[in-house]
Amino acid sequence: MIVKLEKIISCSSEHPMYPATNLLQCNSENWKATWRCAKPGEMLAHVIFQLAEPSYVTGVDIGNYQSCVVIVTGSTSSEPDNWMVIVNYKFMTNDEAANNKFKDQVQLFTRRELNPDTLKIKFDRIKVTCMQSANLKVLFGLSYIILRSDSTVDLGLDVFGKFKLKQPHILKTPLEMMKEKILDKAKNKKTDYKEELCKQIKKDSMENFIKSQEEQKPMKRPLLEKLEAGKVDEVFRKNDNDKTLGKSPENVKNTSIGTTVARTPFGDIVPSINTDTNKNDTKNSIHSPSNSKKRSLSKLEDSSNANVSEKKRQKCSKCMESSQDQLCKTCQRLPPPTNIENTTKTNNIVKPKKSFKELLNNVTFSLSGYVNPQRDEIRRKALNMGARYIPDPNTTNKKCTHLICAFKNTPKYQQFKNHTKIVSHTFIEECFDKKTRFPWRRYALDQKDKLQPESEEEIVGSELESAYDSDTDAEY
Numbered sequence: 001m002i003v004k005l006e007k008i009i010s011c012s013s014e015h016p017m018y019p020a021t022n023l024l025q026c027n028s029e030n031w032k033a034t035w036r037c038a039k040p041g042e043m044l045a046h047v048i049f050q051l052a053e054p055s056y057v058t059g060v061d062i063g064n065y066q067s068c069v070v071i072v073t074g075s076t077s078s079e080p081d082n083w084m085v086i087v088n089y090k091f092m093t094n095d096e097a098a099n100n101k102f103k104d105q106v107q108l109f110t111r112r113e114l115n116p117d118t119l120k121i122k123f124d125r126i127k128v129t130c131m132q133s134a135n136l137k138v139l140f141g142l143s144y145i146i147l148r149s150d151s152t153v154d155l156g157l158d159v160f161g162k163f164k165l166k167q168p169h170i171l172k173t174p175l176e177m178m179k180e181k182i183l184d185k186a187k188n189k190k191t192d193y194k195e196e197l198c199k200q201i202k203k204d205s206m207e208n209f210i211k212s213q214e215e216q217k218p219m220k221r222p223l224l225e226k227l228e229a230g231k232v233d234e235v236f237r238k239n240d241n242d243k244t245l246g247k248s249p250e251n252v253k254n255t256s257i258g259t260t261v262a263r264t265p266f267g268d269i270v271p272s273i274n275t276d277t278n279k280n281d282t283k284n285s286i287h288s289p290s291n292s293k294k295r296s297l298s299k300l301e302d303s304s305n306a307n308v309s310e311k312k313r314q315k316c317s318k319c320m321e322s323s324q325d326q327l328c329k330t331c332q333r334l335p336p337p338t339n340i341e342n343t344t345k346t347n348n349i350v351k352p353k354k355s356f357k358e359l360l361n362n363v364t365f366s367l368s369g370y371v372n373p374q375r376d377e378i379r380r381k382a383l384n385m386g387a388r389y390i391p392d393p394n395t396t397n398k399k400c401t402h403l404i405c406a407f408k409n410t411p412k413y414q415q416f417k418n419h420t421k422i423v424s425h426t427f428i429e430e431c432f433d434k435k436t437r438f439p440w441r442r443y444a445l446d447q448k449d450k451l452q453p454e455s456e457e458e459i460v461g462s463e464l465e466s467a468y469d470s471d472t473d474a475e476y
Contacts, residue, residue, distance in 0.1 A: 003147035009125065013037040013045040014372065015139060020047045023145055034065050036141035037130075042372060045141065046129040054122040059148030060109040064091045074123035081106060083127055088117050088409055097134035109152075112173060122177055133411045134316065145246040166189070169294040266345035318420035333396065356461035359437045360387035368413060369406030370425065377406060378425050379431040385461075385470055395419050405445055413445075 011020040018036040037045040054077070062070055069090050071081035072453050091261050111119055126147065132140040156193035226235055245344040354361075363388055367375055379389055382404075395416065403422045413422060439456040441449055 001149050002073065003055050003057065003149050005049045005126070005147070006052040009048040009050050011045075011047045011266045013039075013042055014047075015039075018139070023047065023049075034141055034143045036139040037066065039141060039230075041136045042140075043133045043136070044129065044369075045133050046127060049126045049128070051124055051126065054124050055149045056119065056122055057126075058114070058119060060087050060114070061146040062087070062089070062122045063143030063145070064103070064107070065143045066097070066103045066138045066466050067095050067132055067142065068094070068134060068140075069131040069409070070142070071131075072145075073129070074118065074121070074125045075125045075127070076121065077124045080125065084115070084118050084121070086115055087113070091203065091410075092134075094134035094411070094415070097132065100135070100138075106143075112206045114245070131411055138411075139346055149380070183251040188356045225254065260368045285358075318473070351458055351460050353460045353462050354437075355386065358386045359431060359435075359459060359461050360385040361446050362391055363387040363401050364393075365402040366390050366393045366400045366406055366412065367404050368410045370404075374425070378428050382428045385428075385432060385437075402427075408445055423463075437461070 005024050008020050008024065014020045015036045015038055018034050020035045023035050031434040035047065060072055062072075064070060070087070071085065071089075072087040073085050075081065075083050087109055089107060089109070091107070092102055094387060095103050128142065128145060130140055130142060132138070171315075223235055261341040263362050360382060363382070363386075365382055366389070367378060372447060383389060387402075390398055390400045392398065393412075393416070400416070400420055403412060403416050403420050403426055404427070405422050406425070416422065422445050423440050423443040424445060427438070427440060430443075431437050437456075439458070440453050440455040441452060441456075443449045
């Protein structure tokens with residue numbers, strides 16, 4: 001089914017003899033003309049169509065006329081400025097365009113050649129962009145463009161007798177059907193092990209608890225057993241001198257000699273106080289009056305030793321050598337803390353500085369994929385930071401160090417890939433706004449360049465001059 005183009009919303013360039021409205025009549029019988037740009041020398045032209053109704057785009061037929069690259073994008077009513085690429089095709093190389101070869105090619109794109117992310121989106125607007133930078137002496141454009149969509153049938157029925165009808169859907173490729181089957185099998189194989197693990201953990205914990213309870217043997221408490229049995233007299237009986245209550249033969253011999261052993265009601269031996277030792281101590285204290293003096297001297301020595309140890313702690317040299325997390329072996333304390341200010345000062349790295357007008361003094365750049373006024377604004381900001389603009393660069397004599405590109409696969413992107421640094425416009429805008437030259441790899445279009453380590457340092461701008469002092473229209 002062919003998607004109907006209702007009207008043209010905007011057109012960047014069109015020739016009076018070949019307007020963009022010719023593309024709306026490509027299905028009619030009187031269609032003969034094409035759409036071409038206004039004048040030779042232009043490198044970019046685009047047309048935005050409004051569709052008659054929101055529809056899927058599953059096929060595109062393009063008739064080219066002198067264009068090197070044709071890009072078809074679409075947007076929805078909810079996000080009209082978010083353009084998604086449907087087709088990006090290169091019809092001619094730079095050599096073929098310069099020699100006027102293959103200028104009238106026709107290419108038919110099916111759903112296999114289209115972007116798979118856009119097959120399930122209903123678009124309201126379609127934008128067609130044509131680019132020609134190799135031959136600036138011709139008028140380029142399109143002969144025709146036809147959008148196609150798969151037809152779907154909706155009967156409005158869900159059940160027919162005992163059978164349930166399938167809902168209308170977009171036809172799928174064999175690869176998509178194979179992927180769905182593989183994913184369904186993988187989902188069916190997946191099992192939830194959480195419940196099984198919880199049950200097993202509970203079971204193991206209960207078994208371990210029961211085993212630990214069985215292994216613990218009951219403690220023998222003979223006195224409590226006797227008390228529970230009612231034998232109070234055997235536990236709390238009096239100690240008679242003639243009778244030995246609960247004593248061993250050794251204890252009996254000691255009593256016969258004249259020493260009595262005292263026991264507690266629970267059978268523990270109470271140590272006896274030797275009266276002889278007390279008497280000797282009293283005698284020594286009477287006959288040796290110098291004991292008090294000796295004790296005072298020992299106290300003085302202890303105090304002097306303590307003062308010496310404090311001095312050692314104050315003047316310990318090993319505290320400085322050891323780390324702050326370990327105690328010193330000599331003075332047994334933590335070393336004094338180091339100055340945190342000195343460590344923070346060493347960590348601060350001084351960034352190089354330049355004047356704002358010389359931030360990009362060694363940069364030569366070119367632009368690709370941008371349209372005025374954004375193109376002129378990017379160029380003005382870069383020139384005010386000291387960069388040099390090259391309108392028609394090449395890889396031999398007019399080289400550029402940076403290519404500021406709007407998106408991938410433009411003619412300049414293909415020409416300067418692996419030859420120069422390709423970045424987006426945010427590189428110029430952030431350097432201009434923050435007055436700092438950042439490393440280019442942060443803004444690289446290619447993901448491989450962005451993942452590599454940075455090879456440049458940040459340079460801070462010291463001054464800021466007016467961003468629109470000089471006029472650059474002549475260089476464009």
